[in-house]
Amino acid sequence: MDDFAVYVVLGVNDTPQKLLCAKGSAQFSVAVPQNSQQVVLFSTGRWGNRSCVNAELTDANRVPITIGKLTPYNRCLSWERWEEECWTGGVMLTVTLEGGHLVKGYMMNTALNQFVKECNPDSTMTLPAVKEVKGKRKRGQPEKEDHKDGEEEQGQENICPNGVSMSSEASTPLRKVRGQTRQGQTRLGPEGKGQGSAEGTPYTPKSTPPQRVKGRLAKTPTTQISPSGRWGQSFCPIDPQTAILIGGQGSRMQFCKDPMWKLCTEDMSWVPAETLAEGPTPEARIGHTATFDPDSKRIFVFGGSKNNKWFNDVHILDTQSWKWSMVEAQGKVPSLAYHSCSMFRSELFVLGGVFPRPHPEPDGCSDSLYIFDPRLSIWYQPIITGDAPAPRSGHSACVIQGKIYVFGGWDTPLCFNDIYMLDLGLMEFSAVQTNGLPPSPRSWHGCALLSDSTFVVHGGYSGNQALNDTFTFNTDTNTWTELLHPQLSVPRAGHSIITMVLANENPSSEENGNNQNSDHSPKTLLIFGGGDNEGNFYSDLTTVNVTELLNQK
16 A cells, blocks of 8 residues: 655644645645744655655745755655745745656646635734744755846855855955965955956856846756855765765855765766765755765764854764764864864864854854864863964865874964974974975865875965965975966865875775875875855866876976
8 A cells, every 4th residue: 555645734733734645646835824933844654666755935926945855764844934034925835746656747726726815914814833843954956946037136145254255246355465474474454345256257167056036046957967056065085986075155155955965986977965865964054074984984074154053063974874873972062164174093183163252252263173082972172282373264184194284274364374283193283394485375275185295285265366376285395386287277265175096097996085094096186166256156076187286396
């Protein structure tokens, strides 16, 4: 017996209403009462060969408010009015079934019209307030929606750390560089007003940012085959065939509706991955970190921010069972975004980042080091000696031969280009005296390990503009070397850089950007996303042979 069904609840005293069933229609719509505080959608019964149920809330003008997806692994969704922006009258919930034995081209218009009439804003019918439903929403894949030209957008802008915005408005706040104050620092002046690239064309060879509609982003087609343009995401390799993309924020400071993707490096194809894993997925965010542990085959997602919300949660994705879990950590748990996170001997080393302060004090940058032990699910702060770096965020860190090298970052009004080294055996910090011409001060740059003694720094934000230069640093000689490569010529900040030994280069090798076990197999540098701080957000994937970079003089 096929007992599959999809229900909606629109009030605490409202009985669940069946929208879809095994032998019913493939699509159904229902009006949401004006005073409803929350909508809960859930499925019952056996899914069989049904793949998903797409759900979408639209306003009176049929403009999408938000979307979601029910799957065999995620059988309940809830939308909160205060989280998805207030809805008034005329809001509709539309659900569409994919897979199974569908009744195509049929919609229960009679029942729909009756329910719209009952829930009309002019009606005297009221529903009790809906109590909060616990649980985490999962965002699904965007759907295609008509776009009306000329409509203004009013989406809330998420401000980057220290007041810098990567808004796609015509005018972008800029900071003027006033000159060098001391070694490794540049003092940034007050914010100015500069003209954005209103007529510029985003550098998106594989896809373009979604079209905009009133108040929000229009939904891209369900046949989307690559991530939308974004910055502030995390990109994490897990084996020679696979890398995982998590989170990010795109045009008009909207958090990506397609927050998780899997890159298959055999043919460089993208696969939507949010519904592939069971369990509670991390809430949409930027400025977080995703760190892979090659021993346990798990990804650790920590921190980040969403508008005025700061995260201190740790989500773990087991890449063997493809299940998410959330850690109930003990100890002094930090709330951070735009920090660095390095894996060493199965522990996470979290340094710096932006932390929230009570209003009206501005948020501050941290100079603290926190360590998370996954075996005990506990946070602790080690005793550190030496010359520690100044507070900063948007910096980079990589582990080389038992040492963490920290480069750049900023803490308004200072922007850094200094290097500090943390000896993980002695737990001692020291400033690194470098040779050669160093990169200019920057934050939100990309950094990846190229060899046992060399890491690369590319792009970033100078406090005034996005950068497109590339440098390598050799830890044996403490020498900076600038590189010129035609594929690394696009200015970008907030992008992701990783190195991988691809399967077609060495099938037996397992290498990733956080693994300290290095060999002589050829690596590939992969760069994804980012923005130019003038409203353009990228969705391109660039690959560069690491040997070519290391052979440059």
